[in-house]
Each structure stands twice: as structure tokens, then as C-alpha cells.
Amino acid sequence: MTVAEQADFIIIGAGIAGSSVAAELAADGRHVLLLEAEQQPGYHTTGRSAAIFAPTYGPAPIRALTRASEAFFTNPPAGFWDHPLLSHRDILMIARSDQIAALDALIDEVGGHADISRLESHEVYARQPLLRPGYAEAGMLDAGGHDIDVDALLQGYLRRFRAEGGQLVAGAGASDLRRAAGLWRVTVGGREYAAPVVINAAGAWADEVGALASAGEIGLVPKRRTAVIIAAPEDVETEHLPLTVDVDEKFYLKPESGRLLISPADETPAPPSDVQPEELDIAICVDKIERAFDLSVRRIENSWAGLRSFVGDKVPVVGFSARAEGFFWLAGQGGYGIQTAPAMARLAAALAQGKQPAADIIDEGLELAALSPARLGV
Ligand SMILES: Cc1cc2nc3c(=O)[nH]c(=O)nc-3n(C[C@H](O)[C@H](O)[C@H](O)COP(=O)(O)OP(=O)(O)OC[C@H]3O[C@@H](n4cnc5c(N)ncnc54)[C@H](O)[C@@H]3O)c2cc1C
Known part of the structure; x- marks a missing residue:
């Protein structure tokens, strides 16, 4: 097996969760590979949403992440997209x-x-x-509600990811994950990609990817x-x-x-x-x-x-696995994965690099323990 490429992070899944954290990590100067099973990023849940930003929707951690996302939606980084990402909707x-x-x-x-x-x-x-x-x-x-231009959000993140040197591999369903000598080796159609950290952003398939890595299941x-x-x-x-x-x-x-x-x-x-x-x-x-x-x-x-x-408590699962070294969960976004994506991406990028999450996210009253895979015994 030839190692096609080695990176700092491999992200599995290019829906909004994987694409947004990929862009944040690349913007932090990390070498990131984003693997997507389909030819088209966003083909699954991300491309099928109702495109709503609803600040009062969902459990308290979701509401905190939604509030912490609003500044990005209203004022994204320069060059992110040419049109507003939100339009008002009561x-x-x-x-x-x-x-x-x-x-x-x-x-x-x-x-x-x-x-x-x-x-x-x-x-x-x-x-x-x-x-x-x-x-x-x-x-x-x-x-305080809005319609979200979901395609602009996804394409904006992918554009930023590529501009920062990130590499998206489409049609790349990860079918085998192994850890050896401090690296995850991910097999995709006969090619192997390697990185010390794998981020599982596989949406509905997240428990299947967790099982491939012997990281257990979150009960998704x-x-x-x-x-x-x-x-x-x-x-x-x-x-x-x-x-x-x-x-x-x-x-x-x-x-x-x-x-x-x-x-x-x-x-x-x-x-x-x-x-x-x-x-x-x-x-x-x-x-x-x-x-x-x-x-x-x-x-x-x-x-x-x-x-x-x-998962059972309807709160996303964000953080390193306690069972599989270097395996990071970013799953269980439920019905709120678009409206929370900007804050969730910044939070996940910080935690995956062993950094403190940004104060503006924590100041919304977010308890990291509420998101941790540890609460689910994984
Ligand atoms: C009808 C409906 C309405 C919704 N309305 C809203 C709303 O108004 N507001 C809101 O915020 N949210 C809404 N949501 C929820 C939101 O769409 C999701 O929370 C969000 O899209 C989840 O994103 P994701 O990236 O985790 O998943 P996905 O978009 O499903 O991305 C996961 C990706 O992983 C890939 N993948 C899986 N396994 C592998 C593998 N082994 N190797 C490589 N790639 C793999 C898949 O192909 C997929 O592209 C709605 C959802 C639905 C269905």
C-alpha cells in the first residue's frame, strides 16, 4: 500500500461539520486532508436542510452555540462569500x-x-x-430568526479551506482506519492517507466510522x-x-x-x-x-x-475519544448543524489542536463537559 499523503489532520466527511472545521484548521496553518465519500460535498444532510437560523431552538448548549455563531454569519471573514449569508425571517x-x-x-x-x-x-x-x-x-x-444561504456557507468554507492549502478528496469513502507508530492510516480505494489525528465528521455514518477505528459507539x-x-x-x-x-x-x-x-x-x-x-x-x-x-x-x-x-441527550459530541488515541468526534448535530456550524467549527478546531476554546463561545454559557464524548463513556 502506498501512502498517498501525510497531513496533520484527516477529516472524514465534507458536510457542513467537516468542511467548516477543515477551513478553521487550515486557516490555523495546519495541513488538512478532507475525505468525502460522495463526489459532491454536502450531498447528504447538509444539502437537505430547511436552512433556518433559530436562536431559541434546541437544548441550552445548542442555543449557546447558535448565539456564538451569529457574528460569523453576519460578518464572515473577508472574501468568504460575495452575498450575505443570512436574511431576516421571523x-x-x-x-x-x-x-x-x-x-x-x-x-x-x-x-x-x-x-x-x-x-x-x-x-x-x-x-x-x-x-x-x-x-x-x-x-x-x-x-431573531433568519434564513441561511446554506450553499454559500458550505462553498465559502470550502473556498477558504482550499485557499489556505487544504486538500479535498471527493469520491473517497474511508473504509479502513488503523493506528500505527503514532499515526492514523486511512485507506480509501487502495490509497492510504496518514495523520496523527482523525476527525470523524461523517454525519449519519459517525458510529460506523467510530467502529472502524475501534473507538466505540456514541449511540447515534x-x-x-x-x-x-x-x-x-x-x-x-x-x-x-x-x-x-x-x-x-x-x-x-x-x-x-x-x-x-x-x-x-x-x-x-x-x-x-x-x-x-x-x-x-x-x-x-x-x-x-x-x-x-x-x-x-x-x-x-x-x-x-x-x-x-x-445521541440520547440531543447535544452534539465534540472532543477526543478516551478509547482511541488521536480520534476526534464531531457528530450528533441533529437538527441544528447548520446554524451552529461556525461556533462548532472554531470550538472543534481549538480542541483538536489542544488549545483553549475562544472565550466568546464559552461566555455564551457553554459547558464543554456537555459536549464531551466522555459523557457517553467513549
Ligand atoms: C429536513 C431537514 C431540515 C433541517 N433543517 C435545519 C435547519 O433549518 N437549520 C439547521 O441548523 N439544521 C437543520 N438540519 C440539520 C442539518 O442539516 C444537519 O445538522 C447538518 O447538515 C449535519 O451536517 P454534517 O456535516 O454532520 O452531516 P452530512 O451533511 O450528512 O455530512 C456527512 C458527510 O460524511 C460523509 N461520509 C460518511 N461516511 C464517510 C466515510 N466513511 N468516508 C468519507 N466520507 C464519509 C457523507 O457522505 C456526508 O457527506 C436539517 C436537517 C434536515 C434533514
């Missing part, structure tokens, strides 16, 4: 009369911020006129989520309507380039694969949307599904 959580306790619990947890307000029924309808009359009793408005569960595009009603200007989410996250609706993106917010466990939408999930989606909104869906214009991968 987020409206809606509650029926039987969901008021859940709404108030959410406001208790994330409220107390200038962007957050509780809305009475008439205020909800003023914000979201597509709702079916009588459906929503109250709501919570988060004025990929969960299928479906997205559907339908026509917007012709008589309503939809582009400035809020992302509208059921407070129990059973469905959502979002304007999408003159159309509407709808989702049943499904979370069906599924093995890692090129997952496709199921007819039943599309039908459930349409039913939920037609119950809540004054819409009649005649035609599905497009649909897709992607895998949101979670």
Missing part, C-alpha cells in the same frame, strides 16, 4: 388551546430577551394570515425528516411571512422562493443511507398542514428527506 411558534401549557413552558425557558414576545390569537393571525380561522389560540414570536440515531414544496396561494404575498412552527414541533411551514416549504417534522429512526421521502410521510404532512392552515394542497412540486442524527 419565527412564529403557534399553540392551539390545548397547547398553551407547552407554549408558556417554552417562553419560560427561552424568553426574557428583547426578540421574544408572547402573542394573543389576533396578533398571531396578523403575522400569519394563512392560518385556519380558530386554529391558533396564542403564539411566541422570535424576531439517524432520524428521517421530510420536506415538501408546494405552491403558495396566488392572492397572498408570502415571502415575508414567518417560519411558522407547531409549538410541539409536529409540523412547520416556511416561505421558500415564492413557494412554501412544509414539513411534518417527522423523526423516524433510519439506518444511514441516501434517504428518500416516503409517500405516507408526504400524505401526513399535507394532512397536518391543511388542518392548521387555510390551504388546500393540490400538487407536490418537490420533496426530499434527510437524516438528522442525534
Whole structure:
């Protein structure tokens, strides 16, 4: 076997997690190889998201990472991308009369911020006129939300990575990982790459990559989520309507380039694969949307599904393995991997180099122990 190349870091997976940490490490002057199984970076979950930046979404460590990411999104490094990465989008959580306790619990947890307000029924309808009359009793408005240009974020990181001397190898599914003489040797289609540190950013496949390295498993569960595009009603200007989410996250609706993106917010466990939408999930989606909104869906214009991968506590796994020397986990980004990517990449790049994480990330109230693989016994 010929060693094709030796680097400081090998990163497995060029979704948003792998591409962003690759760019940060390369910008720190490290020699980085980024291996991607597909021909196209971002082909799996990263290319299938709803592209939302929602500061109030997810458990506390996610909210801290999201807050710590906002400065990058609004003011990325010079030359990162030619257009803004974010465009404003209000987020409206809606509650029926039987969901008021859940709404108030959410406001208790994330409220107390200038962007957050509780809305009475008439205020909800003023914000979201597509709702079916009588459906929503109250709501919570988060004025701090945005749409994310996900492709620009991914391509911006890859551009920065290459400009800093990083090397992306596409069509390179890592099938064998071995450690010898202080180096990981990663085999890809008969070629071998070597580095003292491997970063596992393999998305839904992260436990499979962990097993290849004898690093154990983090108990990752990929969960299928479906997205559907339908026509917007012709008589309503939809582009400035809020992302509208059921407070129990059973469905959502979002304007999408003159159309509407709808989702049943499904979370069906599924093995890692090129997952496709199921007819039943599309039908459930349409039913939920037609119950809540004054819409009649005649035609599905497009649909897709992607895998949101979670460990038990729904918090990402970031840090060195205690079982396999030089093996670094960057996995379990769940439904928040785009909005948290900038802070997560800086954090992972620091930890993988044995450096202190930047103060602005920790100052958001992030407990590193909450992300550590040690909490999962690996
Ligand atoms: C419908 C839907 C809506 C979502 N909406 C949002 C949202 O609004 N906001 C948000 O922040 N997040 C959202 N998410 C979640 C977000 O998309 C993910 O958290 C994020 O994309 C995960 O990125 P990743 O890089 O970890 O995974 P991926 O993008 O899946 O990247 C992992 C890569 O690893 C590669 N790989 C795997 N095994 C190997 C191997 N052995 N060798 C080489 N390469 C390998 C894969 O080919 C893949 O390209 C959504 C997800 C879905 C499905």
C-alpha cells in the first residue's frame, strides 16, 4: 500500500461539520486532508436542510452555540462569500388551546430577551394570515430568526479551506482506519492517507466510522425528516411571512422562493443511507398542514428527506475519544448543524489542536463537559 499523503489532520466527511472545521484548521496553518465519500460535498444532510437560523431552538448548549455563531454569519471573514449569508425571517411558534401549557413552558425557558414576545390569537393571525380561522389560540414570536444561504456557507468554507492549502478528496469513502507508530492510516480505494489525528465528521455514518477505528459507539440515531414544496396561494404575498412552527414541533411551514416549504417534522429512526421521502410521510404532512392552515394542497412540486442524527441527550459530541488515541468526534448535530456550524467549527478546531476554546463561545454559557464524548463513556 502506498501512502498517498501525510497531513496533520484527516477529516472524514465534507458536510457542513467537516468542511467548516477543515477551513478553521487550515486557516490555523495546519495541513488538512478532507475525505468525502460522495463526489459532491454536502450531498447528504447538509444539502437537505430547511436552512433556518433559530436562536431559541434546541437544548441550552445548542442555543449557546447558535448565539456564538451569529457574528460569523453576519460578518464572515473577508472574501468568504460575495452575498450575505443570512436574511431576516421571523419565527412564529403557534399553540392551539390545548397547547398553551407547552407554549408558556417554552417562553419560560427561552424568553426574557428583547426578540421574544408572547402573542394573543389576533396578533398571531396578523403575522400569519394563512392560518385556519380558530386554529391558533396564542403564539411566541422570535424576531431573531433568519434564513441561511446554506450553499454559500458550505462553498465559502470550502473556498477558504482550499485557499489556505487544504486538500479535498471527493469520491473517497474511508473504509479502513488503523493506528500505527503514532499515526492514523486511512485507506480509501487502495490509497492510504496518514495523520496523527482523525476527525470523524461523517454525519449519519459517525458510529460506523467510530467502529472502524475501534473507538466505540456514541449511540447515534439517524432520524428521517421530510420536506415538501408546494405552491403558495396566488392572492397572498408570502415571502415575508414567518417560519411558522407547531409549538410541539409536529409540523412547520416556511416561505421558500415564492413557494412554501412544509414539513411534518417527522423523526423516524433510519439506518444511514441516501434517504428518500416516503409517500405516507408526504400524505401526513399535507394532512397536518391543511388542518392548521387555510390551504388546500393540490400538487407536490418537490420533496426530499434527510437524516438528522442525534445521541440520547440531543447535544452534539465534540472532543477526543478516551478509547482511541488521536480520534476526534464531531457528530450528533441533529437538527441544528447548520446554524451552529461556525461556533462548532472554531470550538472543534481549538480542541483538536489542544488549545483553549475562544472565550466568546464559552461566555455564551457553554459547558464543554456537555459536549464531551466522555459523557457517553467513549
Ligand atoms: C429536513 C431537514 C431540515 C433541517 N433543517 C435545519 C435547519 O433549518 N437549520 C439547521 O441548523 N439544521 C437543520 N438540519 C440539520 C442539518 O442539516 C444537519 O445538522 C447538518 O447538515 C449535519 O451536517 P454534517 O456535516 O454532520 O452531516 P452530512 O451533511 O450528512 O455530512 C456527512 C458527510 O460524511 C460523509 N461520509 C460518511 N461516511 C464517510 C466515510 N466513511 N468516508 C468519507 N466520507 C464519509 C457523507 O457522505 C456526508 O457527506 C436539517 C436537517 C434536515 C434533514
